[in-house]
Amino acid sequence: MSLGQKLAPHLPFLRRYARALTGSQTQGDRYVRATLEAIVAAPEEFPRDVDPRLGLYRMFQAIWTSANYDETAQDDDGTAEGQEAVARARLARMTPLSRQALLLTAMEGFTPEDAAYLIEVDSQEVEQLVTEALSEIENQTRARVLIIEDEPIIAMDIETIVRDLGHDVTGVAVTRDEAVALAMEDRPGLVLADIQLADDSSGIDAVKDILAKFEVPVIFITAFPERLLTGERPEPTFLITKPFQRSTVKAAISQALFFDQATVPAV
Numbered sequence: 001m002s003l004g005q006k007l008a009p010h011l012p013f014l015r016r017y018a019r020a021l022t023g024s025q026t027q028g029d030r031y032v033r034a035t036l037e038a039i040v041a042a043p044e045e046f047p048r049d050v051d052p053r054l055g056l057y058r059m060f061q062a063i064w065t066s067a068n069y070d071e072t073a074q075d076d077d078g079t080a081e082g083q084e085a086v087a088r089a090r091l092a093r094m095t096p097l098s099r100q101a102l103l104l105t106a107m108e109g110f111t112p113e114d115a116a117y118l119i120e121v122d123s124q125e126v127e128q129l130v131t132e133a134l135s136e137i138e139n140q141t142r143a144r145v146l147i148i149e150d151e152p153i154i155a156m157d158i159e160t161i162v163r164d165l166g167h168d169v170t171g172v173a174v175t176r177d178e179a180v181a182l183a184m185e186d187r188p189g190l191v192l193a194d195i196q197l198a199d200d201s202s203g204i205d206a207v208k209d210i211l212a213k214f215e216v217p218v219i220f221i222t223a224f225p226e227r228l229l230t231g232e233r234p235e236p237t238f239l240i241t242k243p244f245q246r247s248t249v250k251a252a253i254s255q256a257l258f259f260d261q262a263t264v265p266a267v
Contacts, residue, residue, distance in 0.1 A: 003043060006052040011036075012229035014060060017108050019237045020252065021064070021095045023259030029231045031067070035060040054114055057104075061118050097121075098136065099255065101129035106251040137254040141261050143167045145253075146188035148206055149221070150174040150198035154242075158192055158221075161249050176201035176209070183210045190256060195222040217256040 011032070018028030039046055039059055047055035095103070097119060104115040105126070112130075116123040145162050147169060149155040155172050162169055170186040173179035175197050183191070191210065193203040207218050222228060223242040228235050238256045240248055 003039070003046065003052070007039075007056050010053045010056050011231075012226045013108065014056060015229045015231055016225065016239050017057070017103060018060065018064075019239075020103055020107060020255050021100065023095075023237060023255070025235055025237050028237070031060065031064055032231065034067070035063045038063060050117070054110075054117065057108075057110075057118050061120075095255070095258070096133075098129040098133040099258065101126050102133040102251050103255065105130060106245070106247040133254075137165070137250065140254060140257055143189035143257055144170050144186070145190045145192060146170050146179070146183055146186075147172045148174075148179045148191065148193040148197070148203050150194060150196075154194075154221075158249065161246055162192070162253070165250060165253060167253070173206070174198040176203075176206040179203070179206040180209045183216075184213065187214060188216060189260070190253065191216055191218045192253075193218060193220050195220060195224075195228075217260040219252050219256055 014035070015029060015032050018031045019025050020028070022028045022031065035056070039056075045059075047058055050058070100119055101115055104110045104118060105112060110118065112123045112126040116126045119126070121129070145167050147155055147158050147162070149158060149172065155174075159169050159172065167190070170188045171182040173182050176199070179193070179197075191207060193207050195203045197203055197206070203220065207220075210216065211218075217238070218236065219238040219240060220228065220236040221240045221242060221244065225239055225241045228239060238252050240252050
């Protein structure tokens with residue numbers, strides 16, 4: 001089996017991680033493309049002594065780290081003050097190492113040992129970084145959350161997780177029309193949306209209707225993530241796979257709000 005064939009099944013999930021890491025489908029997919037281009041250009045540099053998925057993410061992390069280092073090293077206006085301001089702004093937009101550790105373990109399912117290999121720290125430090133990220137989440141600004149989910153048990157589970165994180169739930173919708181009505185009645189600061197709804201309507205269409213009225217971060221929940229992680233069309237930035245773990249939902253919510261609540265000067 002060729003290296004490309006070995007890596008292909010893991011690409012959708014690398015896109016999921018990259019989008020969550022950058023807070024953008026466009027930016028995340030661009031980093032994934034850069035990773036693949038680097039592998040094609042120098043296949044001998046691909047780690048052959050580890051599982052292909054681990055090697056793929058390791059190559060991605062190298063691209064992510066070097067690209068952000070290069071960006072913050074640039075001087076946009078030729079002055080020391082300008083360089084420092086640009087660096088601060090760009091660093092503020094970067095996902096901290098603590099959150100990278102949380103995403104790799106909670107969302108991508110890597111062990112602490114694997115995460116340590118990916119971000120080049122020891123496994124004990126990964127546990128400390130995850131603890132730090134969870135502490136940051138506790139101090140995060142609370143949001144009002146709309147849940148779009150037609151399965152009662154799953155909706156109750158999500159609502160419990162959301163409330164345990166300290167957020168408020170504005171409502172639970174089971175159809176497209178109900179979701180839009182609830183959003184217009186009580187504007188949420190975050191939307192958690194299933195893909196397939198009770199009346200065979202689409203959670204994606206419900207979200208499109210809501211986003212046509214106002215901007216709000218959205219996390220999609222689906223049993224078929226590969227269908228929404230192709231990189232070939234406009235797709236979700238944040239995605240949770242069913243069946244989900246509590247830690248996965250927690251990480252996704254915190255990361256979506258991390259970007260939504262960040263105030264960064266334009267550069």
